Ligand SMILES: Cc1ncc(C[n+]2csc(CCOP(=O)(O)OP(=O)(O)O)c2C)c(N)n1
């Protein structure tokens with residue numbers, strides 16, 4: 001990655017981290033109801049993968065991919081309005097947990113039912129192939145979600161028809177309270193690519209450059225008409241499944257080990273190696289913090305949605 005790309009990556013990783021801290025605080029004050037799914041530990045995976053796309057490519061983020069939303073140009077204000085489910089949010093205030101799409105930015109996720117998004121993404125990839133757009137489709141799934149049957153169906157279709165689909169398996173070691181060892185006999189999830197006859201690779205998901213490089217390679221493979229790939233990004237879910245979960249089932253030593261590989265800190269260290277000064281890094285950090293604070297204040301100042309919104313787009317017998 002160039003120095004400019006790394007600065008962009010760092011900024012977007014910080015937006016994700018700061019937004020996370022802000023949502024956690026609001027949750028503790030009961031100002032947010034529903035799930036707050038922490039992104040901490042996943043920032044290099046969501047940002048590095050999304051950065052490998054070009055304009056016009058399609059993306060299906062999941063619940064820990066706020067970094068990808070920021071990379072695609074979603075502003076902190078838009079994100080805050082969505083997550084605080086205010087009037088004017090993309091779900092008209094009916095959801096605050098990231099189940100919004102934005103067609104103008106080619107963001108088509110998030111389908112809540114784990115696994116169900118992959119056949120939809122494969123369909124979007126088929127559309128790109130039939131219409132010869134040259135665009136690719138990037139789709140995320142977790143270590144738990146990757147074991148749902150529909151993922152297999154989507155990959156069967158994508159591999160057989162050589163569709164331009166890239167599946168990112170974000171292996172953060174846990175699916176709610178279930179460790180990977182209790183739901184997959186083979187811990188190397190990228191091995192699943194062998195069965196489909198497509199490339200599969202496992203990368204350090206805390207290393208922004210490793211994530212970006214692997215995704216850029218898979219994107220080129222797809223653009224060249226050679227079909228789908230699987231990339232497994234190894235990360236750690238540093239908090240509970242969502243903020244209601246005290247995650248006492250996760251060994252403390254495991255969290256301590258992974259904390260040494262904190263992706264945000266590692267990216268700052270990389271920037272210093274590339275010649276950025278500590279002052280320049282602090283400036284980027286302060287800018288991200290201020291942007292998020294301003295966005296949260298903005299959203300907090302907006303009214304609740306009108307009550308009749310709750311009756312729109314639902315079937316009432
Ligand atoms: C089919 C289905 N089953 C259960 C759920 C509830 N659920 C949402 S996220 C989640 C855990 C998913 O774990 P993983 O795929 O590893 O992703 P992570 O949350 O760790 O990022 C569960 C059980 C769901 N959304 N869809």
Ligand SMILES: [Mg+2]
Pocket residue numbers: 142143144170171172173174175176237
């Ligand atoms: Mg997981």
